[in-house]
Amino acid sequence: MDLARFLDGVEEAFAGDPQDSEPIDPRYGQLVQDVAGYTSAAELAVLNVAARLLPPDECYLEVGSYKGRSMCGAVQGVDDRVFYVLENYLEFGMQGEQARQELHDNLARHAAHADVRLLEGNCFELLRRPGLLDRPVGVYFYDGEHTATSHYLALGMIEPWLADEALVLVDDATYPMVSDAHDAYIARHPQWRVERRWDARSNDDPLWANGLHALSFRRDAASARGSAETFDVRWRRLAYAGALGPGQKAAWKAIHTYPGLVPLAKKLYPSKKASTID
Numbered sequence: 033m034d035l036a037r038f039l040d041g042v043e044e045a046f047a048g049d050p051q052d053s054e055p056i057d058p059r060y061g062q063l064v065q066d067v068a069g070y071t072s073a074a075e076l077a078v079l080n081v082a083a084r085l086l087p088p089d090e091c092y093l094e095v096g097s098y099k100g101r102s103m104c105g106a107v108q109g110v111d112d113r114v115f116y117v118l119e120n121y122l123e124f125g126m127q128g129e130q131a132r133q134e135l136h137d138n139l140a141r142h143a144a145h146a147d148v149r150l151l152e153g154n155c156f157e158l159l160r161r162p163g164l165l166d167r168p169v170g171v172y173f174y175d176g177e178h179t180a181t182s183h184y185l186a187l188g189m190i191e192p193w194l195a196d197e198a199l200v201l202v203d204d205a206t207y208p209m210v211s212d213a214h215d216a217y218i219a220r221h222p223q224w225r226v227e228r229r230w231d232a233r234s235n236d237d238p239l240w241a242n243g244l245h246a247l248s249f250r251r252d253a254a255s256a257r258g259s260a261e262t263f264d265v266r267w268r269r270l271a272y273a274g275a276l277g278p279g280q281k282a283a284w285k286a287i288h289t290y291p292g293l294v295p296l297a298k299k300l301y302p303s304k305k306a307s308t309i310d
């Protein structure tokens with residue numbers, strides 16, 4: 033993935049400075065109207081620039097699809113690339129067959145022209161599965177669960193799958209717990225850099241929702257393919273598998289079963305996402 037071309041492409045996709053202007057193409061605004069979700073038109077425009085520039089021998093991977101808005105935006109006008117969607121149907125009322133059906137219906141309506149492959153399960157389990165993806169990931173969009181550990185692992189566990197030069201887009205990155213996690217990761221892994229920050233000026237900013245950061249990864253000798261998992265990633269992965277992951281799962285299931293817990297969840301999880309639990 034050519035990072036320089038991506039950054040130029042983003043500038044061209046907006047009427048003015050991307051931080052303060054709408055994307056030129058009105059179709060992203062239309063998708064926001066048509067498909068329930070959390071990504072803004074500006075974010076969809078950025079995802080689409082990335083997808084258009086993806087080399088054919090690399091794939092695009094999204095973690096956290098919800099009802100498919102972000103994937104529907106990414107694939108607009110791109111019919112010859114491979115896209116993976118990874119979703120565990122856990123958060124925001126995504127449980128059950130109805131949620132899966134809505135995702136399928138939206139992809140059928142807005143992404144039928146594209147090669148979109150659905151992977152169902154927890155990303156932190158699936159990303160350990162050999163052969164999960166058929167080619168290196170040139171573009172990775174992480175919009176899954178937002179805890180410090182998840183965000184650290186979101187970078188650490190994707191690294192072996194990434195192309196030698198890759199673009200990583202992190203949603204909700206204006207939240208300190210998100211940007212602190214990627215800053216902490218980058219401090220230990222010099223192959224990574226934050227290239228652009230499109231930050232939200234307020235919660236649920238109409239332009240940038242809760243912020244989007246573009247990170248780059250460039251493989252070097254220390255991160256050569258086949259390198260052993262680093263200690264910082266390993267202990268977080270084990271902590272997630274043993275306690276944090278099951279805890280989060282139980283909490284979301286409880287909210288689903290006992291909607292009376294929603295006010296408590298909003299207090300404990302103060303973000304736009306919690307305020308839309310219903």
Ligand SMILES: C[S@@+](CC[C@H](N)C(=O)[O-])C[C@H]1O[C@@H](n2cnc3c(N)ncnc32)[C@H](O)[C@@H]1O
Nearest residue numbers: 069070071096098102120122123154155176177
């Ligand atoms: C904020 S929503 C995604 C919004 C979506 N990208 C959009 O454009 O509307 C987060 C989604 O990530 C999923 N998710 C959270 N943690 C996950 C994990 N560990 N593995 C896979 N999916 C996950 C949730 O079920 C939820 O549907």
